Amino acid sequence: MKQLIKLLPLTALLFLLAGCGEVNLTSLDPQGPVAEMQLSLIKLSLYVMIFVIVIVFALFAFVLWRFKEKPGDTHIPKQVEGNHVLELIWTTVPILLLLIIAVPNVMDTFTLANVDADENSITVKVTGHQFWWEFEYPDHDVVAGQDMYIPTNTKIIVQLEASDVIHSFWVPALAGKQDNVPGITNDMWIKAINPGIYKGKCTELCGEAHWLMDFKVIAVEPEVFDQWITNMSQPADEPATATAEAGRDVFQASCIGCHAVGGVGGNPAVGGPDLTNFGERTVIAGFLEFNDENLEKWIRYPAETKPGNKMPGFNLNDEDMKALIEYMKGLKVLD
Numbered sequence: 146m147k148q149l150i151k152l153l154p155l156t157a158l159l160f161l162l163a164g165c166g167e168v169n170l171t172s173l174d175p176q177g178p179v180a181e182m183q184l185s186l187i188k189l190s191l192y193v194m195i196f197v198i199v200i201v202f203a204l205f206a207f208v209l210w211r212f213k214e215k216p217g218d219t220h221i222p223k224q225v226e227g228n229h230v231l232e233l234i235w236t237t238v239p240i241l242l243l244l245i246i247a248v249p250n251v252m253d254t255f256t257l258a259n260v261d262a263d264e265n266s267i268t269v270k271v272t273g274h275q276f277w278w279e280f281e282y283p284d285h286d287v288v289a290g291q292d293m294y295i296p297t298n299t300k301i302i303v304q305l306e307a308s309d310v311i312h313s314f315w316v317p318a319l320a321g322k323q324d325n326v327p328g329i330t331n332d333m334w335i336k337a338i339n340p341g342i343y344k345g346k347c348t349e350l351c352g353e354a355h356w357l358m359d360f361k362v363i364a365v366e367p368e369v370f371d372q373w374i375t376n377m378s379q380p381a382d383e384p385a386t387a388t389a390e391a392g393r394d395v396f397q398a399s400c401i402g403c404h405a406v407g408g409v410g411g412n413p414a415v416g417g418p419d420l421t422n423f424g425e426r427t428v429i430a431g432f433l434e435f436n437d438e439n440l441e442k443w444i445r446y447p448a449e450t451k452p453g454n455k456m457p458g459f460n461l462n463d464e465d466m467k468a469l470i471e472y473m474k475g476l477k478v479l480d
């Protein structure tokens with residue numbers, strides 16, 4: 146017991162640290178109406194529970210103190226079995242408390258389940274793959290990998306699907322999690338108030354690299370989003386330099402079969418993320434800091450870098466590698 150007590154401060158510290166972690170990977174700082182509604186429901190239940198616990202413990206302490214057996218006690222306290230007033234109180238108070246929780250929950254559930262389009266809503270089909278994310282904009286014929294661009298203050302209707310196993314789409318700052326299930330489309334909606342980058346994670350254990358299956362929701366002003374959509378749906382720009390042009394040749398020889406750029410290439414069966422705007426990513430494959438060294442490491446040794454992922458490694462010579470990297474960094478659609 147003494148040892149356990151000694152461990153208490155350490156445990157408390159652990160819980161505190163667990164709360165820090167990455168910025169905005171939290172439901173406690175909502176950035177849109179869905180997350181706000183969900184947080185207010187969490188708080189409401191919490192307050193009701195605190196109220197019940199305080200009352201119950203207070204009564205318990207009072208009873209312990211008031212009816213403690215004292216030396217010389219001869220009678221037992223007055224018995225209350227069948228007392229109508231008491232029975233009424235402990236039936237109606239819990240009913241009232243449950244109603245206080247139930248009414249807003251049911252009302253918000255209807256609001257959250259309403260995935261009907263409004264005049265400026267957009268639809269994004271989100272497909273989970275082992276171990277990366279695909280974002281398709283069916284109204285615009287655009288596909289993007291890893292980063293989900295959305296316009297601010299717009300209802301985004303999200304259609305969740307999966308190509309292999311169950312994944313789960315979670316962007317805590319914008320909404321609670323929901324599963325991507327193969328063969329089923331789950332609908333939800335999100336809305337971001339302010340421009341910003343909101344971190345997301347897969348939260349259904351889906352295989353070896355599940356823990357690295359991170360993504361971002363990038364919310365931009367509607368004008369920027371329109372620009373992004375237009376540029377994503379156009380053929381890729383010509384490479385800016387001769388080296389990048391040589392890099393494009395390498396890409397077309399080795400990579401285009403799995404990765405599309407500017408609407409060309411890719412393969413839904415064995416493919417990888419669309420790389421049209423790859424130069425604008427801040428991480429590679431969801432988690433590796435974006436720089437030349439890591440990009441080379443990824444292309445040469447993907448299996449060691451993100452164990453379990455489905456990209457084969459490429460043993461290119463240094464000149465080809467340099468050109469390929471220059472080409473890939475130039476894949477941008479927003480300037």
Ligand code: HEC
Pocket residue numbers: 275276277290291354396399400401402403404415416417418419423426428429430431443444451454455456457459469
């Ligand atoms: C057989 C299909 C296949 C081929 C060929 C292939 N890749 Fe990939 N690639 C993938 C898959 C699958 C992923 C996703 C890996 C993951 O994160 O789980 C991927 C991911 C990537 C990523 C990370 C993308 C992102 O958005 O973060 C880069 C960069 C990349 N590949 C570059 C290349 C290059 C360069 C080549 C050619 C030299 C190439 N790939 C060839 C399947 C392939």
Ligand SMILES: [Cu+2]
Pocket residue numbers: 273274275276311312313347348349350351355358
């Ligand atoms: Cu997953």
